[in-house]
Amino acid sequence: MxxxxxxxxxxxxxxxxxxxxxxxxxxxxxxxxxxxxxxxxxxxxxxxxxxxxxxxxxxxxxxxxxxxxxxxxxxxxxxxxxxxxxxxxxxxxxxxxxxxxxxxxxxxxxxxxxxxxxxxxxxxxxxxxxxxxxxxxxxxxxxLQAPPVPTRAPRVLGVDDFALRRRTRYATVLVDVEASRVVDVLPGRTTEALADWLTQHPGAEVICRDRASAYSKAIRQAAPHALEVADRWQCAMRRLVVSPAQPGGIRREVPGSDGSPDPETVKGNTACQKSDGRAQVSETVRRGTRVIRRKLDCLNSNPQKIEGRIHRKDT
Structure with a gap:
């Protein structure tokens, strides 16, 4: 020019x-x-x-x-x-x-x-x-303006809630997991809001969600053929994959004999899943407390025997 x-x-x-x-x-x-x-x-x-x-x-x-x-x-x-x-x-x-x-x-x-x-x-x-x-x-x-919302949901959709004002107002964030970007933000964290969005934006094949019952109900209503993947932290550090082909079927990763994850199918309702998760977290806390207590006992005893005792107990 x-x-x-x-x-x-x-x-x-x-x-x-x-x-x-x-x-x-x-x-x-x-x-x-x-x-x-x-x-x-x-x-x-x-x-x-x-x-x-x-x-x-x-x-x-x-x-x-x-x-x-x-x-x-x-x-x-x-x-x-x-x-x-x-x-x-x-x-x-x-x-x-x-x-x-x-x-x-x-x-x-x-x-x-x-x-x-x-x-x-x-x-x-x-x-x-x-x-x-x-x-x-x-x-x-x-x-600042809201980004344009695509007409179809991403293939792998992430759903989680966050606090606009703690203990008072909450909202739901929808994320494209593969592209690592926010797709939309919904007011509240109700079943109706998520179900309406999934109905208007079809195409989600895998939905990674919070374990809230409202989200689970919305997915069953609006996207029954989508594969639901529960949040790892919400599952007490274990992965649960809920398959629509097997109602109530949950695949859980547990350590095998060689230390590698060994998939195990577990049947149970939501209450049993929550109880299992709480029990596992409590057992982890108790185990960590016993290890810390043994270390403190070593420090209070003879300093010359500290290294040998820690080594024997760890072994």
Missing amino acids: TIKTSEDVLFPGISVQVGSVEETSGELVVEAVAIGRPGRCPDCRSSARRVHSSYHRRLAERPLGPRRIVVRLKVRRFFCDRKSCQRRTSAEQVAGFTERHRRISVGLKERLQAVAVELGGRPGARLCRKVQMKAGRTLLLGL
Whole structure:
């Protein structure tokens, strides 16, 4: 692309004509005029033809080197001639440069959105001051938008709850396990919310879930053919895979004679599973307590016999 005018440097590919450029107190103030075709009414989408008036908008643009850029853009206001439309006038918008009710350009908004996604509010505002972009934490957080939700659920879907306010408000997060990204966030952790989402977004083949009964019921209702994989931590450090082909059938990994996991099929209801998990956790805690007690007994005895006693007991 050949650079011939100042518009090619400041506003490439945008229907804007630069009038003058002035430097005041470390800022570049650019006087510009919108020269594009008349737009459409934002309500009825009819083409505008008659000019009502014109006015200046003050927009912040991406910095140029160590200087901030402020654009005083002259735009037109058009009549809406459709009688059925309640709107009488509408302001001109420059494609790729301006948006309604915003005092920053589209290019600067995209750059600030990237900062907000990576750093958040206050850290992002500190970085913006360093790189000559004027933005506070409120503006950065306001630019954050929810990512688009795909029409189909991922093949391996993760379901878990988290606290918006501990012991008061909870929500459900849905994660694409294979891509390691968040798919959606549901209000609450009820059966109805998850069941509705799974109905509207089919395609999940494997669902890794929290062991809450609400999630299990929702999956049975909306995705009965999906393979349910229970969370390893929730299962007291043992993996349970619930198969829809065998109702009540649970595959559990237990150490074999050679120390490697040996799959064992166990039948039981939810209450028995929970009791088994609690018993295993309690046994692990008791075993660890006995080991610690033996170490303390060694420290309280003759120091010359500590190393030999620890070695014998560990063996």
